[in-house]
Amino acid sequence: MSTEAETETPRAEPPNRWTLRPLLLRLHFYAGILVGPFILVAALTGLLYIFAPQLEEAIYDHELHVPASPVSVPLSEQVAAARAELPGSTLASVRPSPSPTDTTQVLFDTPGLAESYHHTVFVNPHDGEVRGVLETYGSGQALPLRAWLDQLHRGLHLGDVGRVYSELAASWLWVVVLGGLALWWGRRRRRRLVPDRAAKGRQRTLSWHGATGTWVALVLLFLSATGLTWSQFAGENVGKLREALSWQTPSVSASAGEHAEHGASGHAHEGAAPVTDVGLDRVLASARNDGLADPVEIRPPSAEGEVYVVQRTERSWPSAQDAAAIDPATGEVLEVQRFEDWPLMAKFARWGIDAHMGLLFGLPNQLVLAIVCVAVLTLVVLGYRMWWQRRPTRDAAFGAGRPFPRGAWRRIPPWGLVLLGAAAVTIGWFLPLLGVSLVAFLVLDVLLAWRRRVRA
Template identity: 30%
Template sequence: MKQPKPNFYNLAWRWHFYAGLFVAPFMVMLALTGVIYLFKPQLDSLMYDSLMNVPAGHHSVPADDLLKRVKDAYPQATIKQYLPPVNAERSAQFVVLNGGNELNVFVDPYHGDILGEQDAKKNLQAVARAIHGELMIGTVGDRLIELAAGWGIVLVVSGVFLWWPRGQAAGILWPRLSSRGRVLWRDLHAVTGFWGAAFLLVMLLSGMTWTGFWGKQYAGVWNVFPDAMWNDMPKSDVEARSLNTATRQTVPWAMENTPMPMSGDHAEHMAHGGAQAGPAAPTISLQDVQNIAVQRKVEPGYSITFPTTATGVFTIAVFADDPRNDATLHVDQYTGNVLADVRWEHYGVVARATETGVMLHEGKMFGVLNQIIVLLICLMILLSAVSGVVIWWKRRPQGKFGVPPLRHDLPKWKTGVAIMLVLAVAFPLVGASLVVVWLLDRVLLSRFTRQTESASSSS
């Protein structure tokens, strides 16, 4: 009698198993680093109080005088960025490239005194952000995080299907706390997964928008501004995403794939003694740029990024806690003309939804309540990941890997197959890895299983 082919419920089991083993360490890491970065405002104030906080004064020192103080203190350095004080009791900040190090230099805006410096890439928040985004190993780390997030989506979808209530609520909607051992761990895993599935999907999808491969393609498709917005200015080949790094967010996500304008024309550059690719030689002052930000009502918390070449621009940008206050302005370094001024109202529907998702992801959208909700989600992720590993460890046969066996007596689920195919197409790295895992499962693990079975039967 011909045995029926393994059905989708079987495959869901195995995909959930493989995805869980691969994803669990990443989920633990993402949850822990996410919690650290989530409470950045509170932790920064606590850890760097003497650098960040100053007594409110009556008269501020002009931005250019502060700039001169920093240049005098770091004569060999390049000044990359200026962050004016967020409020009357906060210091001003300069980002300085000095001898291979990137420093955050804090300055008293009322007296011009340099309060101290901080390694921009090695402080707690920057390290947490860099691990969270790319494991501190660049592009390879970014792709691994993207793969883990994509498989996390597979994990959620297959998990919800596997644990969908089929006539009983205990162990699905609430844990059977009277149980012990593997049953209790299984209930904790199922219940946290069931209630947390929607939240985890939001976190995974909003996080995916920052990834280097999928996120870039996603932005290319959905994050489109009218070409006319860039018609009245010379455009460079450089995209605004170049201003963002693993440790520092400068421009909003919606602006990442927009072109950077160029300052002046070639004749002007020659008049200022610089060639097209020469160093920046701005003729407007830093205070002029700050005044533009104030006049145009840019939300406090913005940064001013300096031009690096003769054709570069000053960029005023705020990646606001409330994305409706986002702003990105490019300013000609010679004339002070605002070449581009892009706000929330210029974003498309998908860009608005994405920006909102990112702010919810970072716990910034509605203050402490948002932070508490994301903290609870992170704790659910930790519990789900740990309980999943414990279940596997307790269930696996002694000395074996414990891959779920292929059963043949469970119902088919065509919708499930369709969903997995959609996920494979929507997330190409996941699709490619699904094929690899399927082949490994067929070739290696099936052979290993046959060998162990024949060995046990012959003994």
């Protein structure tokens, strides 16, 4: 049990010296106490999600895999078998079997499904047998288990309301990490990268907290930045910023009119008579002849005047996101978009998202994320333990740890306050949940001060 003598207070600074440390202490305290639960839940649900691909392979083995065979049926026949399984649905895309032991996945848009969800029919490419039908989610073809864990991590299965929790965690994570680093490395300590085993009480807890946070800081900053790209409010601002800086992900056009100069068929003309469709097999052969190796996804034309779009779906390193537009009347490749030609920032965005999901480097990527998630859980628990160890023990039998002393604003010169205010407004506009919660922290701080004065 700690005593008041063990309660850390900011070291006395010369009265004429300005410093940000008292302000950082109060901000880190409030963020840790009030946002800590959201960060803890995000880390815990993320930890559950990390190894979902391996669980999918085991649980859905019957749908995903088939015995190898030297013979196969045409892709068009496989799709016909899938259509017969879901007669009221619209064909969305086809993922041909990438190997002799994998099934072909045929995706359908079905009335009544939520946005980004499909019904996927799994077909044996060797004999056309339907192996099963599952509801899948997103561009990554998440099967039911992974889709459930994804929605748990994203919004606790509470819809748009639930997404507030994950955005709040991502919005504050980088602030907590940078503030913690500044506090931990801003004072001379004998040990910064390893815990001080000789320390006692709260200082020992602080030593573990600071050293652990230092080791995982870079990954946490990365997870915060990439997590915000999926968020509900800040994500919209991120999208606008990428558009303004021309950092969007390139794509080939599905409209035949866009490829008229490449010799596209009469599909580009509104009201033109239907032309013969060369079929999925010819389209797949054309894409492979142009270098689009498996795995690929084929999106058929959904209306008159559109073309086939074939996209590689390999998301591990080295990434392969090449895409091609193919004329449905002739099978001619009209346009090819190579991943190597993407703008650098678009590549970084793709790599960042895939690394956040544990896909970029496979198992090593997953292990790093798992270690970091466990570290975050440890950091939050240690933070609350320090709060408990700061509680008063002489004047009260029980009490929560007090915030660090007030007066932090007075240690900053006027020009510094102006800069901090401008930065807070700018960041709060770009990250709305951070801005709203920061105002809430300030209101809470004022109310606590008023309550103390009333009691006094």
